Amino acid sequence: MRASLDRRRDAGLLRRHLTLDSAQGPLVRLDGREFLNFCSNDYLGLAAHPAVTEALCAAAREYGVGSGASHLVCGHSRPHQELAEALAALTGRSSVLLFSSGYAANCGVLTALLQAGDQVFEDRLNHASLLDGGLFSGARFQRFAHNDCADLARRMAGAEGAKLVVVDGVFSMDGDSAPLAQLAGLCRAEDAWLMVDDAHGIGVLGENGAGSLADAGLDTAQVPVLMATLGKALGCAGAFVAGEADLIDYLTQEARQYIYTTAMPPAVAAAALAAVRLLREEAWRRQHLADLIAYFRAGAAQLDLPVMPSTSAIQPLLVGEADAAMALSQRLRERGLLIGAIRPPTVPRGTCRLRITLTAAHDRAQVDRLLETVAAQWSAAA
Known part of the structure; x- marks a missing residue:
């Protein structure tokens, strides 16, 4: 088991828990700090309704x-x-x-x-x-x-x-x-x-x-x-x-x-x-989410971000290798954004990504911050 864990760690594939100190929502607390959360599946914002x-x-x-x-x-x-x-x-x-x-x-x-x-x-x-x-x-x-x-x-x-x-x-x-x-x-x-x-x-x-x-x-x-x-x-x-x-x-x-x-x-x-x-x-939640998805995709296209083809709340940013995806996720966390890096075996090698998820609890200002921060870090890593 230890050898297997060492191999995972060396390949940048070791999984760890995040321990939240708040309810699910667009803003969550982690390690005493507030983060803008873009990795939850709470698509309609109902988990804490x-x-x-x-x-x-x-x-x-x-x-x-x-x-x-x-x-x-x-x-x-x-x-x-x-x-x-x-x-x-x-x-x-x-x-x-x-x-x-x-x-x-x-x-x-x-x-x-x-x-x-x-x-x-x-x-x-x-x-x-x-x-x-x-x-x-x-x-x-x-x-x-x-x-x-x-x-x-x-x-x-x-x-x-x-x-x-x-x-x-x-x-x-x-x-x-x-x-x-x-x-x-x-x-x-x-x-x-x-x-x-x-x-x-x-x-x-x-x-x-x-x-x-x-x-x-x-x-x-x-x-x-x-x-x-x-x-x-x-x-x-x-x-x-x-x-x-x-x-x-x-x-x-x-x-x-x-x-x-x-x-x-x-x-x-x-x-x-x-x-x-x-x-x-509250049917407005579905419409608001659909509007945010379109808004995000338009902004990502203007910024030349390699977002994969999707019209759903799941908006993956294709990175490539596991180490690069983990590094980008960490830099975003340092700037107050919580976005998970997805690595093998969940996705094939060479297709590691940041799995950005939008919810009806987000607003356009938060999506603007997401786009600006991701674009800045993407450019810095290029």
Whole structure:
């Protein structure tokens, strides 16, 4: 273990925690200092919203803290049920199953749906939880070139057995979106199912924040399996899978990561329910975020910053090598900006980046400071 750690340290790949002394928000406290935060997934600024916080506190007073058991024993409380029903209504699907994390949800779904002899096709840039779930399933696993429907079609042609295509709706490290309409058409032609992980689209995209599928105009028949998380735009924790009743009933019986895991605290479910309601009540948050994204990209283009193609809240600045990315992140931190450096194995070697994330809690003045500071440090390093 020590040798492995030494190799990571020498390669600039050793990971360390940041310990915050504040709530999530555009400004956070770290080591006694305030930083402008551009590395959170709290896309709508709901993690510390007063209504979400009060919903959690009120439910904790009524239901306590721990759920006490798995959902199928005695851990499923009224807030869990109300949240599941609200998420089904939001996504336009008949049923929802709650999971304790997105990783558990993806591994649970893939290992329950797939078996030896089946075929699973995944985008090369899928989240690690999707890749792991596909590998754990025992099905024949293939990765196709990123967002390349032609490559996927070649791989699917002549494939025998049940076929499942799995993609992210919005890719977490590049910030671009999957060509969902094309993928859905290809899956229909090949008699395959399509599963979408919409962790970074739910709450942000589509009417009422229903996510990437709503934004693409796709229904349950075209995308039978939808997974999304509660810990990003919704500002809470946990995840869910949405689909037709038979799918959810089947996963309830077969998804080991659901059956054998203690349910999320009821108070967290109540907080997430409050966040879902805010999607409709405070729609200005999505519009403000969209405006900030366009504003940032226009400014980055004027400053010749190598920002990767993305219209999402994820705006990666391509740096190259790990040491350079870490050095740039550190220089920005010295100037009061918190932006994480993303390195292998999360991204391929030579594509290290600063993963800049914008939220509805930011304002234009803060984005101006971001652009000015990043541009100055980028020029200094050139």
